Amino acid sequence: MGYIMIKRIHPHHPDIDGNMWEKIDTIIEAGRGEPGALITVLRECQDVVRYLPRELLSYVSSGLNLPVSQVFGVATFYSFFSLTPKGRHTIKACTGTACYVKGIKESLNRIHGKYNLKEGGTTEDRRFSLEGVRCLGACGLAPVMVVDKDVHGAVSSDKVIQILENYK
Ligand code: FES
Known part of the structure; x- marks a missing residue:
């Protein structure tokens, strides 16, 4: 008797196309039966879709x-998983003491005014996500903002929009 191939039915989701579902199936297939594979599977799925x-x-x-x-328990427990859509660029603004004293708040206000974006949020066009983080360990550069992997120091409210406009 031959094997019966069961084709999985992919649920409809506006952020997941056919290509992505194929990758997801491969990821799940690799993790099936592997104890402790759940975190890896979720992480790889998040790499594909950019959130869960x-x-x-x-x-x-x-x-x-x-x-x-x-699955929901693990996805909500770890902070590196996101259950809501993320922007193409992640802004991490340091709200530690040194950065606070040097005026990161004014920059955050500018960001809010320009992009209607607050801490923990994502712009409607999914261009930016904004996270507030505690001391990034670069207090000498305060106020500090990290966009994707780029560290920006001495970010003033005058410069912040100019910096962000480089990220399309
Ligand atoms: S307080 Fe911002 S880098 Fe230390």
Whole structure:
């Protein structure tokens, strides 16, 4: 008797196209039956989609044959997982003491005014996500902002928009 190939039905999701689903299936396939694979699977799925929509978590749960509650539990426990859409660029603004004293707040106000973007949020066009972080260990450069992997020091409210406009 031959094998019966079961084609998985992909749920419809506006942020996940056919190509992405194929990659997700490969990731799940590699993790199936591997104890402790859940975190790796979620991380790789997040690399593909850039966040973890709920429909994807349910799909991973059935693919790995794990309870939905366990998959949601892990996805919400670790801060590097995001259940909401992320922007193409991540802004990390340091709100530690040195940066605060040197005026990071004014820059955050400018960002809010220009992009309607607040800490923990993402712009509607998904260009930027903004995170507030505690001391980045570069207090000598305060106020500090990291955009993707670029560290910007001495960020003033006059310069902040000019810096961000380089990230399309
Ligand atoms: S307080 Fe911002 S880098 Fe230290």
